[in-house]
Amino acid sequence: MSILFLVEHDNESLKSVTLRVASAAAKVAAVAGGEVHALVAGSNCAGAAAAAAKIAGVSKVLKADAPALAGNLAENVAPLIAKLAANYTHVVAASTTVGKNILPRAAALSDSQPISEVMGIEAADIFVRPIYAGNALARVQSSDAKKFMTIRGTAFEAAAADGGSATIEDVAPAGDAGLSKYIGSELTKSARPELTAARVIISGGRGMQSGDNFVMLERVADKLNAAVGASRAAVDAGFVPNDYQVGQTGKVVAPELYIAVGISGAIQHLAGMKDSKVIVAINKDEEAPIFQVADYGLVADLFKAVPELEVELDKALQQK
Amino acid sequence: MKVLVGVKRVIDANVKARVKSDGTGVETANVKMAMNPFCEIATEQAVRMKEAGSVTEIIAASCGPAANVETLRTALAMGADRGVHVQTDAELQPLAIAKLLKSVAEKEQVQLVILGKQAIDNDFNQTGQMLAALLGWSQATFASAIEVAGEWLKVTREVDGGLEHVEVKLPAVVTADLRLNEPRYASLPNIMKAKKKPIDTLTPDALGVDVTPRLKTLKVSEPPARKAGIKVESVAQLVDKLKNEAQVI
Ligand SMILES: Cc1cc2nc3c(=O)[nH]c(=O)nc-3n(C[C@H](O)[C@H](O)[C@H](O)COP(=O)(O)OP(=O)(O)OC[C@H]3O[C@@H](n4cnc5c(N)ncnc54)[C@H](O)[C@@H]3O)c2cc1C
Ligand SMILES: Nc1ncnc2c1ncn2[C@@H]1O[C@H](COP(=O)(O)O)[C@@H](O)[C@H]1O
Numbered sequence: 001m002s003i004l005f006l007v008e009h010d011n012e013s014l015k016s017v018t019l020r021v022a023s024a025a026a027k028v029a030a031v032a033g034g035e036v037h038a039l040v041a042g043s044n045c046a047g048a049a050a051a052a053a054k055i056a057g058v059s060k061v062l063k064a065d066a067p068a069l070a071g072n073l074a075e076n077v078a079p080l081i082a083k084l085a086a087n088y089t090h091v092v093a094a095s096t097t098v099g100k101n102i103l104p105r106a107a108a109l110s111d112s113q114p115i116s117e118v119m120g121i122e123a124a125d126i127f128v129r130p131i132y133a134g135n136a137l138a139r140v141q142s143s144d145a146k147k148f149m150t151i152r153g154t155a156f157e158a159a160a161a162d163g164g165s166a167t168i169e170d171v172a173p174a175g176d177a178g179l180s181k182y183i184g185s186e187l188t189k190s191a192r193p194e195l196t197a198a199r200v201i202i203s204g205g206r207g208m209q210s211g212d213n214f215v216m217l218e219r220v221a222d223k224l225n226a227a228v229g230a231s232r233a234a235v236d237a238g239f240v241p242n243d244y245q246v247g248q249t250g251k252v253v254a255p256e257l258y259i260a261v262g263i264s265g266a267i268q269h270l271a272g273m274k275d276s277k278v279i280v281a282i283n284k285d286e287e288a289p290i291f292q293v294a295d296y297g298l299v300a301d302l303f304k305a306v307p308e309l310e311v312e313l314d315k316a317l318q319q320k
Numbered sequence: 321m322k323v324l325v326g327v328k329r330v331i332d333a334n335v336k337a338r339v340k341s342d343g344t345g346v347e348t349a350n351v352k353m354a355m356n357p358f359c360e361i362a363t364e365q366a367v368r369m370k371e372a373g374s375v376t377e378i379i380a381a382s383c384g385p386a387a388n389v390e391t392l393r394t395a396l397a398m399g400a401d402r403g404v405h406v407q408t409d410a411e412l413q414p415l416a417i418a419k420l421l422k423s424v425a426e427k428e429q430v431q432l433v434i435l436g437k438q439a440i441d442n443d444f445n446q447t448g449q450m451l452a453a454l455l456g457w458s459q460a461t462f463a464s465a466i467e468v469a470g471e472w473l474k475v476t477r478e479v480d481g482g483l484e485h486v487e488v489k490l491p492a493v494v495t496a497d498l499r500l501n502e503p504r505y506a507s508l509p510n511i512m513k514a515k516k517k518p519i520d521t522l523t524p525d526a527l528g529v530d531v532t533p534r535l536k537t538l539k540v541s542e543p544p545a546r547k548a549g550i551k552v553e554s555v556a557q558l559v560d561k562l563k564n565e566a567q568v569i
Contacts, residue, residue: 073486074449074459097479101461104414104446108453113415113534116444126538131442132337136346139538179458183474183485196480200568224569232498242464242499243482249438249498251480257568267336274546278566280558286551295549295566298558308555316559316569 002034004062004084006093006102009040009048016197017094019055019158024121024151025092026057026159032089032124035059038166039084041077041174043070049168056160059167066173071182074102080174082109085146089124095150095252107148114148115140117252119155133248133271153196154254154275188241190228195246198227200257203246203273206233207262207283207302214240216306217261223313229253229273231263247272262302265290282306321431321490322377323366325400326421327359329384329391330441337441343539346441355391358436360398360503361496365434365466367399368501374468377401379428383420385409389519396514397506403519404428408531410524416531418450423527425455430491432473437462437495448495458488462497 005025008015025036036057040049041064049063062084068076081102085091091106093099095117107114120128125142127149195201202217202224214228221228229251230244246253248271258276263269265281265288273279274293281294282305291297298305331337331346332354338347355363369375380395382388383406392403406420425433438445452459460466460475464483467474477484478497488494506514524531552558562569 071486074452074461078453097462097477100445101449101459104449105453105459107446108415108418108450111415113413114444114446115535116446130543131540132331132346133440133443134543135337136339136540137543138540140535141538142535144534179489180460181487183487185479185481185485186483187481236499241482242478243480248440248443257562257566268333278562278568279546279549280562291549291551293546293549295547296558296561297549297551298555299551300555305555309559312555312559313569316563 001087001089002037003029003032003090003092004037004039004088006081006091006099007038007040007048007052008094008096008098009042009045009051011042011045012047014048014051014161016158016194017096017153018052019161020153020156021092021094021151022055022058022159024118024156027121027156028090028092028124031121034089037062037088039064039081041069041080043067053166053168054162054164056163058164061166061168062171063168064171064173068174068176072098072102073180073182074105075177075179076174077102078105078109079177081106084171085110088146090147090149093150095152099150103148103150110146110148112144112146112148113142114150115142116150117152118149119152133267134274135267152252154252188243192221193225193227195227195229195244195251195253198255200224200226201229201253201255202226202259202261203229203231203263204234204239204261205231205263206237208234208239211239219310220306220313223310223317231269260290260294261306263290264288265293321375322379322428323369323375324379324381324421324425324428324430324433325359325362325366325395326433326435326447327363327380327382327391327395328356328436328439329353329382329388330356330439333357333440339540339542343541345537345540353387355394356436356439358438358440358496361498361500362434362436363395363398363400364501364503365496369468370399379404379430381406381421381424383408383412383417392519393514394506396517397511398504399510402517405519405521406524406527407521408524410531411533412531413533413535414444414446414450415534416529417447418454419529420524420527420531421447421451422454423529432491433493435493435495437497448493452493455491455493458492460486460488460492461495463494464497464499466494466500
């Protein structure tokens with residue numbers, strides 16, 4: 001039997017996390033045996049299916065194309081996955097809001113206890129996942145016949161987007177369960193890289209004092225091609241939209257460089273960024289817990305330090 | 321309509337969990353416990369809907385050991401009408417909890433279940449989705465706004481790219497995200513009143529649910545610690561370090 005993973009896409013192209021899920025699925029196949037198949041469920045999703053067929057290591061793409069599969073409604077997608085699961089030992093999705101919404105529903109329909117946020121694959125039935133906001137790692141063994149799991153993208157390298165030549169097979173599209181309707185989205189528009197894919201992130205906290213002051217961070221982000229993130233306090237205060245939130249209940253990120261500005265470093269925030277390669281903290285309180293995880297800490301008033309950072313970066317980048 | 325809220329007792333969000341030295345789990349002896357923050361938000365939502373007139377009765381359910389009664393009392397003090405305690409000392413995983421809550425939801429004939437999006441101890445984020453599957457109901461996870469519209473709920477969801485709007489048909493399961501509301505503190509008179517509110521006690525056996533865990537924890541360990549960093553004196557020094565030492569810019 002084989003491994004099935006859920007492709008995240010916008011019907012035309014793949015979401016970057018999909019390549020990480022594909023490589024996690026390949027890891028599972030390496031220990032469990034079997035092929036790696038991709039499920040593309042959507043509406044007019046031929047473009048996404050073609051892109052999925054090119055992912056290195058994928059041997060077959062299942063394409064379920066139906067109006068009822070638009071908008072990723074769990075009520076319509078989960079029964080399809082549960083039905084297809086009959087032919088697979090493992091079903092894998094990303095720990096994104098899409099994966100977390102759909103996968104547990106499909107698992108319950110298959111009477112299986114899913115494993116969330118998998119960071120390590122040790123055997124066909126043994127996985128490592130974080131608990132308590134990442135303050136502990138649990139090694140768990142599943143006794144379920146079919147294993148359903150969501151994977152933490154930052155823990156896996158991306159598979160190559162090219163090189164594969166999987167066959168594309170149409171599977172019977174799911175009908176509309178009639179339980180839910182997708183009405184629309186208000187997506188944050190930004191020319192910047194996605195938080196979970198960015199090489200550099202600069203995040204602001206309550207210390208920023210207002211949404212307008214985030215312009216200072218945007219300017220630095222422009223120089224570094226960085227994404228802009230935030231603490232929960234900054235989101236709750238309305239400085240920035242909800243999708244900026246990094247942390248236990250927001251996004252988990254692991255960029256090369258994470259710059260925390262006016263963020264105290266609560267455990268819930270650290271849970272989302274402490275696997276970053278290099279962490280910089282700018283905070284006026286030298287006792288702030290963020291300094292305990294920072295490689296480089298600067299005790300300073302951010303309103304002075306951030307504009308200076310912009311100038312110094314200009315100089316440094318010109319010398320290159 | 322009748323609403324069921326699921327409330328879990330967890331280590332207080334302000335306490336940093338410590339891994340036990342024998343690797344069997346996390347230290348819970350003499351550690352401050354509290355209602356899972358997302359369950360507070362779920363309870364608050366139910367209370368607001370009752371205050372607004374769309375909900376007639378709020379039943380709070382908690383599955384776990386005897387001490388969970390405290391968590392139920394907190395929910396009752398916030399405004400829930402009665403409690404259901406599914407008592408067991410067994411380890412409960414989300415699939416089992418979903419099965420227990422399903423049987424409570426059916427027994428109580430509720431039209432809406434509100435759960436937290438995630439328990440902050442195991443960080444599973446599964447129970448609501450699984451409960452909806454088992455009941456065959458609609459689901460609206462990570463909700464930041466809920467409006468009743470006849471037989472449907474209009475829900476705003478917090479998703480990775482921003483916000484999403486869906487409509488789900490009742491009966492439904494909704495899971496609460498952080499910005500759905502700000503939970504109230506229970507007032508002293510309400511805490512006193514809560515002591516008199518009824519709590520039913522049930523068991524997994526009585527509900528006919530097999531709660532045997534499907535996941536066995538082999539080992540719990542500390543994540544690798546980060547190496548202690550340094551303090552820099554100036555922005556210029558910071559940029560120099562990032563460029564020449566860390567080589568990330
Ligand atoms: C269930 C739950 C889930 C949560 N999930 C998340 C999550 O996913 N992500 C998250 O971030 N939080 C989360 N939190 C909230 C978390 O506990 C903290 O409250 C939050 O991270 C604090 O944000 P902050 O650091 O911006 O604010 P604060 O803690 O208020 O810190 C502000 C910092 O700014 C500094 N500062 C102020 N002015 C200046 C200045 N002029 N110059 C320099 N420094 C300055 C201060 O010294 C201070 O350290 C969660 C909490 C709970 C209970
Ligand atoms: N033992 C429990 N008793 C009652 N409700 C629970 C229990 N465990 C989880 N829940 C509910 O399910 C939500 C999500 O939990 P989880 O899926 O474990 O992250 C919680 O916020 C609760 O509303």
